Amino acid sequence: AIRMTQSPSSLSASTGDRVTITCRASQGISSYLAWYQQKPGKAPKLLIYAASTLQSGVPSRFSGSGSGTDFTLTISCLQSEDFATYYCQQYYSYPRTFGQGTKLEIK
Amino acid sequence: EVQLVESGGGLVKPGGSLRLSCAASGFTFSSYSMNWVRQAPGKGLEWVSSISSSSSYIYYADSVKGRFTISRDNAKNSLYLQMNSLRAEDTAVYYCAREGPYYDILTGYPFDYWGQGTLVTVSS
Numbered sequence: 001a002i003r004m005t006q007s008p009s010s011l012s013a014s015t016g017d018r019v020t021i022t023c024r025a026s027q028g029i030s031s032y033l034a035w036y037q038q039k040p041g042k043a044p045k046l047l048i049y050a051a052s053t054l055q056s057g058v059p060s061r062f063s064g065s066g067s068g069t070d071f072t073l074t075i076s077c078l079q080s081e082d083f084a085t086y087y088c089q090q091y092y093s094y095p096r097t098f099g100q101g102t103k104l105e106i107k
Numbered sequence: 108e109v110q111l112v113e114s115g116g117g118l119v120k121p122g123g124s125l126r127l128s129c130a131a132s133g134f135t136f137s138s139y140s141m142n143w144v145r146q147a148p149g150k151g152l153e154w155v156s157s158i159s160s161s162s163s164y165i166y167y168a169d170s171v172k173g174r175f176t177i178s179r180d181n182a183k184n185s186l187y188l189q190m191n192s193l194r195a196e197d198t199a200v201y202y203c204a205r206e207g208p209y210y211d212i213l214t215g216y217p218f219d220y221w222g223q224g225t226l227v228t229v230s231s
Contacts, residue, residue, distance in 0.1 A: 032213070032215055034218070038152075043202055043221035043222060043223055043224055044152065044202075044221055045221075046219050049210070049216075049217040050211075055208075055219065089154075089217065091216060092214070092215060094166045095169070096154040096157070097154065098151060098152040100151050101151045101152075
């Protein structure tokens with residue numbers, strides 16, 4: 001199975017900050033990488049797929065980059081509604097695997 | 108509007124069985140692969156199983172292989188997960204998730220729509 005490792009596991013930031021979350025795959029996955037946002041008690045929401053393509057309706061302050069084994073999710077100007085947990089996921093092969101999550105908290 | 112509504116969760120004893128359902132609406136269910144993803148309390152997301160649009164291809168996580176069975180009824184726009192020999196470590200919120208968007212001809216796709224989840228608790 002492909003292991004997905006996110007860093008950091010948690011992050012404190014303020015509204016207006018720019019933050020970056022990193023995801024590393026244990027083997028190459030081309031651009032078969034998605035990012036999800038999850039708020040407490042809610043289902044995950046797809047933010048980015050194909051490593052860098054914004055899902056319809058997602059604000060442009062979210063962006064993704066990377067290919068192969070190293071990927072990043074950047075939020076350019078944090079808004080209050082962005083404080084949540086973020087997961088990366090590879091869909092290159094089975095079993096589909098997720099990173100362990102990055103909890104973004106208000107400083 | 109795409110909607111996925113899970114049901115069938117509840118409290119079950121170790122070794123017991125449970126069948127989850129996911130009712131789909133707002134899209135052509137028979138055209139999409141579907142998945143089950145679970146989340147143990149306070150933990151991260153774990154993919155459980157996938158089924159292709161015509162049920163030709165089925166995949167399971169090693170942690171549930173041989174105990175869980177995924178199926179679908181395209182005439183009823185429904186996805187199912189039969190869970191047998193349940194263990195305490197199967198306790199989780201179970202989400203059904205649609206595979207998509209189909210943005211290219213690929214071997215895999217992300218999960219673009221998720222249900223609200225149904226809680227399964229395995230405890231004596």
